[in-house]
Amino acid sequence: MPRYYIDTDDDDLLVESDGSEMLTSPAEARRAALDALPDMARDKMPDGDHRTFRATVRDEHGREVYTATMTLVGTWKITPPAS
Known part of the structure; x- marks a missing residue:
């Protein structure tokens, strides 16, 4: 049975x-990669207003088979409040 890694x-x-994490199909690995992105964004923000998050699926031979990317950009429309 093939294995996949994120x-x-x-x-x-x-x-x-x-x-x-045991991932045994390309579809299961794709779903895990997509599910990881919002969690990564929540964990990293508010550390900056621009960040790119990537989750890459590798097969058991180390070949990249899928990549999901999410770019988050925050922009103040007013003067930001003092911290």
Whole structure:
């Protein structure tokens, strides 16, 4: 049975999967990659107003088979409040 791995990158940190999550189909791996993106954004914000998040699926041979990318851009329309 083939295995798939999800690597994530938030522009600061690349995390390569250690295989602890058992993903056995391309569709299951794609769904896991897409599901990871909003969680990554929640964990990283509000650290900046521009960031690109990526989740890449690798097969058991290390080949990239799917990549999902989400770009988050926040822009103040007024003078931001003092912190």
